[in-house]
Amino acid sequence: MEWTEETISRLKELWTEGLSTAEIGRRLSITKNAVVGKAHRLGLPARPSPIRRSEKKPVSASADDSTADKTKTAKAAEPAATQPRPEPKAAPRPAAAEPKAPKEIKPASVAAPVQVAAPKAVKPEPVQRAPVRPAAKPALSRIPDPDTKKRRGPSCCWPIGDPGTPGFHFCGATPLPGKPYCGEHAQIAYVKLRDRRDSH
């Protein structure tokens, strides 16, 4: 399989649309293994996986060395923090052809909904994050930095425009470390649960 810029681009699109790996594979005429393998290598955001493969491996028989004392060195590094798992509830079905367009959301840049209310933090909730489906609409109101096109390497996967339409593309800005989105779009993508209570 020759991964050209174009095929990679298509993979990204389909991936961010929330299609299953198998479905993406069908569309690109490759196997799901190829899809997930490439996606992994590209550093695309992981999908909600049904499994959590045991991080333990068949321990090497040579159990010795002086590694017997280390009791969890750096742990709690991640304060139960962010789990940017968008919920592609829409159309993970193999048979489903086109996934539904994500619900329109208000970008923080225009609505500023991300405001912690009163400091009545009787129970300081963990940094729970509620992933929000990247919506195409809000992105339309933003113009990506012109100079982002020159950069190489990791790029913000935030979809600009409606997937499948001619003008569709990705933000392309430099993402935050370990995040699929750039700073601006990460703000939109990751909304605190507290601040979503207006939606019910």
Next chain:
DNA sequence: CCCTGATTCGC
């Protein structure tokens, strides 16, 4: 069994 995605490892 079907599906899913993740990781491993020979190439």
Next chain:
DNA sequence: GCGAATCAGG
């Protein structure tokens, strides 16, 4: 880097 084989959960 690639992806089939394999793993693992639903």
